[in-house]
Amino acid sequence: MKFGTKAIHAGVFPDPSTGAIMTPIFQTSTYVQEAPGNHKGYEYARTQNPTRAQLQDNIAALENAKHGFCFSTGMGSIDTLMKLFKPGDEIICTNDLYGGTYRIFTKVYQNYGLKFHFIGMEEVANIESYINSNTKMIWIETPTNPTLKIIDIAGASAIAKKHHILLGVDNTFASAYLQNPMTLGADIVMHSLTKYMSGHSDVVMGALVVNNDQLAEQIAFYQNACGATPGPQDCFLVLRGIKTLHLRMQRHSENGKTIAHYLRNHPKVDKVYWPGFEDHANHSIAKQQMRDFGGMMSFSLKGDKMEDAMKILSGTHLFSLAESLGGVESLIGHPASMTHASIPREERLKSGVTDTLIRLSVGVEDVEDLIEDLEKALASV
Numbered sequence: 001m002k003f004g005t006k007a008i009h010a011g012v013f014p015d016p017s018t019g020a021i022m023t024p025i026f027q028t029s030t031y032v033q034e035a036p037g038n039h040k041g042y043e044y045a046r047t048q049n050p051t052r053a054q055l056q057d058n059i060a061a062l063e064n065a066k067h068g069f070c071f072s073t074g075m076g077s078i079d080t081l082m083k084l085f086k087p088g089d090e091i092i093c094t095n096d097l098y099g100g101t102y103r104i105f106t107k108v109y110q111n112y113g114l115k116f117h118f119i120g121m122e123e124v125a126n127i128e129s130y131i132n133s134n135t136k137m138i139w140i141e142t143p144t145n146p147t148l149k150i151i152d153i154a155g156a157s158a159i160a161k162k163h164h165i166l167l168g169v170d171n172t173f174a175s176a177y178l179q180n181p182m183t184l185g186a187d188i189v190m191h192s193l194t195k196y197m198s199g200h201s202d203v204v205m206g207a208l209v210v211n212n213d214q215l216a217e218q219i220a221f222y223q224n225a226c227g228a229t230p231g232p233q234d235c236f237l238v239l240r241g242i243k244t245l246h247l248r249m250q251r252h253s254e255n256g257k258t259i260a261h262y263l264r265n266h267p268k269v270d271k272v273y274w275p276g277f278e279d280h281a282n283h284s285i286a287k288q289q290m291r292d293f294g295g296m297m298s299f300s301l302k303g304d305k306m307e308d309a310m311k312i313l314s315g316t317h318l319f320s321l322a323e324s325l326g327g328v329e330s331l332i333g334h335p336a337s338m339t340h341a342s343i344p345r346e347e348r349l350k351s352g353v354t355d356t357l358i359r360l361s362v363g364v365e366d367v368e369d370l371i372e373d374l375e376k377a378l379a380s381v
Contacts, residue, residue: 003062003177004246011057012239025236026050047224051232055239056207059191062176062242064183065209067216069223070235074172074192075100076228077206079108081168081188083222084215087113089136094121094151096144096351099340101170107342118347122281124155131159137166143173143286146298146335146359147352148273150282153289157185172196175326177249179290182211195326198241199248203234248328251364252295258367259360259374263299268378273298273352295362296325298335300354301381308381309334309356315377318370325361330370333359 001010015024026049033039042048052070060068071077078101085091093105095118105116117130127138138160142151153169160167168188169181175196181189191197193205210216223229260274275286276293286293301308312332313321319332323339333339336355340348345355362370 006061007058007177007245008243010061011059012054023051023054023236023239025232027232045232046227046229049229049232049235051235051239052230055235058239058242059176059193059197059207060209062180062245063171063189063209064180065189066211066213067219068207068209069216069219070193070230070238071206071208071223071228072230072234073204073228074190074194074206075104077190077192077208078104080219080222080226080228081190081208082109082114083226084218085109085114085136088115088134089113090115090117090132090134091137091139092117092119092127092130092135093139094141094144094149095119095347096147096149096353097139097141098145098170098172099335099342101141102340102347103342120351121151121156122149124152124159127156127159128163131163131165135163135165137168139168139170141170141173142179142289143275143294143296144351145173146273146296146340146357148173148275148280148296148298149351150275150280150286152282152285153179153181153184153186160187161185172326173296174290174294175245175249177245178253178292178294182209184289187212187215193238194324196249196252197245197326198238199245199326199328200237200241201324201327201329203237203241205230205234205238248364249292249294252362253292255364255367255370256293256295256297256362259295259362259370260297262371262374263297266378268302268381270300270302270304296360297362298357298359300357304354304356305381306356309358311380312358312377315380316373317376318365318373319360319377325359327361328364330363330365330373331361333361335359 031042056068140151166187169186172192191207264272274297319330
């Protein structure tokens with residue numbers, strides 16, 4: 001099946017008891033057994049839920065993977081992933097990444113003996129000099145959050161396989177529609193389903209997908225043992241959102257391209273970070289590994305004045321000032337004080353996250369209205 005067909009049909013099936021075409025919400029905590037161990041595949045809802053099972057199968061299919069696992073939040077999925085490692089293990093990470101990921105790595109798992117190296121990965125060859133006998137995983141985001149750096153997934157995979165270590169990819173910014181890291185050699189793909197995959201700003205959830213059976217067995221154990229599992233109502237909402245993922249992402253990408261070019265040509269805007277520009281670093285790699293370039297971008301203002309940035313952030317109407325991204329409505333944010341506030345300023349500056357950087361999640365509204373909204377805000381500085 002092609003992607004749009006998979007988004008609607010893969011992993012899901014009509015309810016056998018009623019014929020309902022939509023996956024039912026199995027709002028139950030437990031399941032009746034005929035005798036101990038004699039049941040219909042379900043025992044307790046933390047371990048298994050039919051609504052969650054169909055969502056997990058659907059996401060695995062979209063990412064061309066064998067196994068999918070859903071969690072109550074995106075951070076719950078990363079937390080579960082970190083439990084695969086032991087004290088003394090080392091992980092090499094991109095230095096431009098979501099603040100919550102940086103926080104759980106440095107403030108939680110570093111205390112349990114894991115060591116993290118945060119490095120620039122625009123040239124994937126840089127990764128090799130940090131690999132030693134304790135290295136267990138390379139962790140990347142691409143495009144990165146929030147400066148949209150592009151990392152060569154296939155190149156990183158070749159390095160990981162050469163050294164017999166895992167490659168994990170946070171695919172949240174691209175979604176399964178724009179990019180499939182498993183096809184490019186990743187071992188683990190993570191999503192904050194809260195964002196593009198669900199797409200309607202009404203659910204918080206995360207996912208991991210893998211191909212390796214042993215890895216899947218470990219993740220399933222921790223998913224059940226530690227219990228960061230989502231409820232069936234949320235799983236139903238994400239399943240519903242995914243059915244229009246391909247349609248939404250096409251519009252996000254169309255609007256994103258228009259807004260990115262508008263900003264680049266605006267006299268008050270300095271830099272625009274969007275991977276669709278031919279002069280964006282590693283644009284050729286983005287073109288190879290992505291179907292399109294999406295609706296995420298960041299920009300800075302000429303003069304680099306905080307008061308100007310604050311006027312823009314508070315001066316839009318259709319671009320709502322809020323955390324998160326990937327919903328059908330457009331959002332504007334300030335990474336330094338919002339999504340990346342947990343990263344020390346000196347570390348943020350190394351990766352280009354300045355105090356005046358503004359991030360946009362371009363929605364699916366009529367793009368002329370979005371441009372008018374930005375035009376009014378920019379006129380205030």
